[in-house]
Amino acid sequence: MLKVQGHPNRLGVRGWAVGGRWGLERYLYTLHRLTGVGLILYLLLHILVTSSRAFGQAAWEAAMGRVSGPVFHAGEYLVFAAFAFHAMNGIRLVLVELGFGVGKPIEPVYPYKTSVDFQRSLAVGSLVLAGVLLVLGTLDFFVLD
Amino acid sequence: MSDAKQILYRVRRYDPARDGAPRWQDFTIPRTPGMTVLDGLWTIKQTLDATLAWRASCRMGVCGSCGMLVNGRPRLACNTQVSELGADVVALAPLPNFDIIRDLVPDLAPAFDAHQALMPFIVREDVQERENPTGEFGQSAEELEHYLQFSYCIKCGCCMAACPTYATDPSYSGPMPLAQAHRYNADTRDEGFRNRKETLAGERGPWRCHFAGECSRVCPKGVDPAKAIQLMKRELVLDYLRLRRAHASAPVAPKPKDGKRRPDVPDAPARTV
Numbered sequence: 543m544l545k546v547q548g549h550p551n552r553l554g555v556r557g558w559a560v561g562g563r564w565g566l567e568r569y570l571y572t573l574h575r576l577t578g579v580g581l582i583l584y585l586l587l588h589i590l591v592t593s594s595r596a597f598g599q600a601a602w603e604a605a606m607g608r609v610s611g612p613v614f615h616a617g618e619y620l621v622f623a624a625f626a627f628h629a630m631n632g633i634r635l636v637l638v639e640l641g642f643g644v645g646k647p648i649e650p651v652y653p654y655k656t657s658v659d660f661q662r663s664l665a666v667g668s669l670v671l672a673g674v675l676l677v678l679g680t681l682d683f684f685v686l687d
Numbered sequence: 688m689s690d691a692k693q694i695l696y697r698v699r700r701y702d703p704a705r706d707g708a709p710r711w712q713d714f715t716i717p718r719t720p721g722m723t724v725l726d727g728l729w730t731i732k733q734t735l736d737a738t739l740a741w742r743a744s745c746r747m748g749v750c751g752s753c754g755m756l757v758n759g760r761p762r763l764a765c766n767t768q769v770s771e772l773g774a775d776v777v778a779l780a781p782l783p784n785f786d787i788i789r790d791l792v793p794d795l796a797p798a799f800d801a802h803q804a805l806m807p808f809i810v811r812e813d814v815q816e817r818e819n820p821t822g823e824f825g826q827s828a829e830e831l832e833h834y835l836q837f838s839y840c841i842k843c844g845c846c847m848a849a850c851p852t853y854a855t856d857p858s859y860s861g862p863m864p865l866a867q868a869h870r871y872n873a874d875t876r877d878e879g880f881r882n883r884k885e886t887l888a889g890e891r892g893p894w895r896c897h898f899a900g901e902c903s904r905v906c907p908k909g910v911d912p913a914k915a916i917q918l919m920k921r922e923l924v925l926d927y928l929r930l931r932r933a934h935a936s937a938p939v940a941p942k943p944k945d946g947k948r949r950p951d952v953p954d955a956p957a958r959t960v
Contacts, residue, residue, distance in 0.1 A: 547703075548703070548786025548787050548793075548794045549701055549703065549708070549709060549786060549787040550786055551709075551786055551787050551793070552784050552785075552854060552855075552857065553783045553784055553854035553855075554854060554855055555854075555855060556854070557783070557784065557850075557851045557853075557854020557855060558851045558854070558855075565899075565900055565901065565904055567898060567900035567901075568851065568899045568900065570899075571851060571897055571898065571899035571900075572851070572899075574897065635897060635898060638898050639897070639917055640920065640921050640924060641917050641918045641920065641921035644914045644917045644918070645914065646832075647832060647833055647834065647835065647836040647837065647873075647914070647915075647918075648836055649832075649835065650836055650839060650908060650910065651909070652909065654906070654909030654911070656900070656903035656904065656911045656913065656914065657900070657911050657917065658903050658904060660914075661898075
């Protein structure tokens with residue numbers, strides 16, 4: 543294959559948001575990645591805080607004291623919101639990536655109906671379930687607490 | 688959108704011999720009924736700037752040469768009417784995620800390399816029959832439907848430009864090559880699943896796809912690469928679990944016994960290779 547030295551034009555992270563028709567599933571894709579990164583960062587913080595128990599009761603209480611303010615409480619709520627979305631959307635992705643809900647190969651006749659249309663009810667359903675989880679979590683965090 | 692008789696084309700220009708980086712250039716041209724984006728490019732080249740470069744051939748959405756970013760979306764210039772854009776400005780840029788060779792010409796070689804690596808052809812174990820065929824491999828209409836949709840791909844690169852994973856990960860094969868791998872895996876005449884699995888199981892395979900769905904939205908031929916990739920993932924998982932039922936290889940179809948040759952149909956020319 544002929545090799546040509548062209549001008550780089552790869553979108554990079556911008557490609558998560560631009561370059562297509564901005565469908566719902568693209569936003570879910572981006573949000574899934576962002577919430578995934580957020581949950582990993584929380585996990586690291588969680589391990590860091592709980593590992594302080596290995597250094598004695600005083601170290602543990604000091605660490606817990608540092609993360610007990612309103613800022614961290616709000617942060618925990620955001621972690622829960624990220625979990626609610628990531629878990630429900632993750633279930634949709636497992637189903638879709640195993641070929642469920644995307645439909646069978648069809649004769650493409652314009653206007654085209656694609657696998658994105660076939661699985662749309664799954665996408666909406668996962669968002670509704672994430673919303674229900676979020677409402678329950680909100681009640682637990684701010685009302686029943 | 689106004690009913691103006693002029694239309695503004697805003698074109699991304701890049702001349703490797705002169706420009707350090709791509710730049711925008713505006714052209715105002717007459718707007719005509721039924722005008723396609725490609726028609727406007729020809730008008731610019733014929734009347735305003737003969738140096739403007741892009742790829743095009745068939746003008747009817749078959750060859751896949753004129754894929755470009757039209758008002759922010761990957762489309763075929765020949766298949767897109769200016770009126771359907773609903774805008775007074777037509778902004779044209781080369782397909783992203785590929786290096787720019789010049790103006791609106793992307794370097795699609797990486798996509799073709801990935802395509803080639805996944806063996807987009809019928810692989811048979813009976814090499815003798817493949818190299819010296821004695822007849823056609825039989826296939827039912829139902830078996831044809833398993834891959835026909837994916838065989839309409841014209842390799843225009845629009846799906847690759849729209850894929851957010853390919854935007855950040857050049858090692859990922861991308862929607863076009865992967866959809867074509869499934870097109871052949873699902874073909875009952877093919878026996879190449881084991882060979883393609885070597886590539887599909889690695890980082891170039893379908894596991895980086897998480898169903899943003901943009902490839903299927905922008906495909907100008909309704910090929911639905913996202914569907915092909917998800918169906919292929921299922922096959923790979925079932926194969927890993929040893930639950931995949933491989934299709935029986937299509938045998939050579941028997942020749943009809945009672946048919947008579949029409950006298951007005953000439954013989955096929957002699958083989959040249």
